[in-house]
Amino acid sequence: MKRLDQRTPDFTDEHIAKIAAMFPHCVTEVEDANGKLKKAIDFDLLKQELADNIVDGPKERYRLDWPGKREALLAANTPITKTLCPSKEESVDFDTTKNLYIEGDNLEALKLLQESYLGQVKMIYIDPPYNTGKDFVYKDNFTRSREAELIESGQMDEEGDGWWPTWRATGAFTPTG
Secondary structure, three states: OOOOOOOOOHHHHHHHHHHHHHHHHHHEEEEEEOEEEEEOOOOHHHHHHHHHHOOOOOOOOOOOOOOOOOHHHHHHHHHOOOOOOOOOOOOOOOOOOOOOOOOOOOOHHHHHHHHHHHOOOOOOOOOOOOOOOOOOOOOOOOOOOOOHHHHHOOEOOOOOEEEEEEEEEOEEEEEOO
């Protein structure tokens, strides 16, 4: 019986190997937390090598940033020690279907699929279970009063004065402010 590797790949090592193939002089060795040597990239040398093509500092570029993005990238690249376990009892036509239903943490499931089903997946539908139960992590109710919207957009001040037109009960148009 073939023993399964219970750890997802560490893509950082793969990325370092690819950089080393192109820029061998930019690879060095450093000690990890246990005092063991590991390969690392001398980023200053790599920046020198690519100096004319580096976007650094506040230069404009297309990007999407949000608080926690750096931590999310680190989490995405951290190997996990989990495995996919089929549930034949809960599946429909398990032995003949070409579809899989996976329930679990989105990131962990995607990491596991990345190796096991590389080149075989046509579509992934992720239905995030946000705000289930009592732990409301993500705001999902953006309802507010007309007055609050006008104050936030700067069309009205806290005293109710503004420059926009209002409708009276008769439907007549009367400018205010």
